[in-house]
Amino acid sequence: MSRSGSGPRTRVRTAKGRRVSSTRWLERQLNDPYVKKARADGYRSRAAYKLIELDERFGFLKGAKRVVDLGVAPGGWAQVVRQRLPQAGLVGIDLLPTDPIEGATLLQMDFMDEAAPDELKAALGGPADLVLSDMAANTVGHPQTDHLRTMGLVEAALDFACEILSPGGTFVAKVLAGGADSHLVAELKRSFTTVKHAKPPASRKGSSEWYVVAQGFKGA
Template sequence: MAKDTTGRLHVTVKSGGKRKLSSKLWLERQLNDPYVAQAKRDGYRSRAAYKLIEIDDKHHFLKHGITVVDLGAAPGGWSQIAAKRVNAVNGNGKVVAIDLLEMPEIAGVTFAQLDFLAGDAPAKLLELMGGRADVVLSDMAANTTGHRKTDQLRIIGLVETAAAFAADVLNPGGTFVAKVFQSGAEAELLAQLKRDFSSVRHVKPASSRQDSSERYVLAMGFRGQNSGSG
């Protein structure tokens, strides 16, 4: 165990037995990540909670009493923050979350284990929402194949589907936040978002790992259903 440049102890994981180098590096990164440690201390499900905290602290779209949809919610870091900030725990606001994986219960969050890409998912989500949404969050990431072009197409496909869903369900003035990678949202999607929303930008929270190509597209001020979608 050695100290890094900040004076924190740096944990080194021994590689041995069946542990692959990739899993060794992932485990080492987790053990030495200050946000992972902070999430445990603060009682958050994942370090991702801090990404949403940072984005909302700057842009203020999670307001008391609104309805939020969290796509790809597990393990629940974003849902926890959303529920707290819209006051869903007291029944004032509402948070509806879905994921392919199971997610343990979170106070103030209605969860359904659903594949967002399944044909009946949007209708089921609308039923859970009981009306329109004010914010659609998507921290979804496609399973990677290791083939860069294929992975990029999968990521784009997920973001495009999430954006189309947002355009169908958002109230005027609503917000859409989605994870994108590398250069950000593709030109065609970006053009569509700019037609649908009054403000579109890319953001990279400080809590996103600096060596990661992860970024988020933040679209605010939804113009309404007749804004040129479709």
């Protein structure tokens, strides 16, 4: 199949014991050009290209010396950071285990744990230039509940970013369709010089995810 995805689609037969939704997911993975590209380029997930595309548009990785990656597993974003900023300090956190990444400190714990912010600060060893958050709450199938849970994570990530970012720093976070709500946008605009929403090409068209990119942290 071609990398562009223009070749014939791979069909997956519904196996005994496999749910229809699982079959659809597997078929989508097999036919996703970004999944194939990630495998060829050595990235752990297709999400790496979301960060690459966001950085190509906004240029927030350049010059960053300390970076925090919230929701780091499986490590695609962290791989991009290490490639583009080999000398930068990098600390990631996730409830799920993440295979080691050379030059990165990876914490396996819940970011919502009261101890998490201090653990991250201690591991980073100084103020951050960039806080990345690709966190999303586990969905329960109820749109309003799923939205509230994910936006709660974004708000917690923003609070943390405002504690650890150095002046001029950047905060990048996954939000849902419609972007950040008015309250969160107001908080972002109070704390950052520019606030933009973006949906990188690598984000699936049917996905409700968007990203907010807040640059020029004004300082605490």
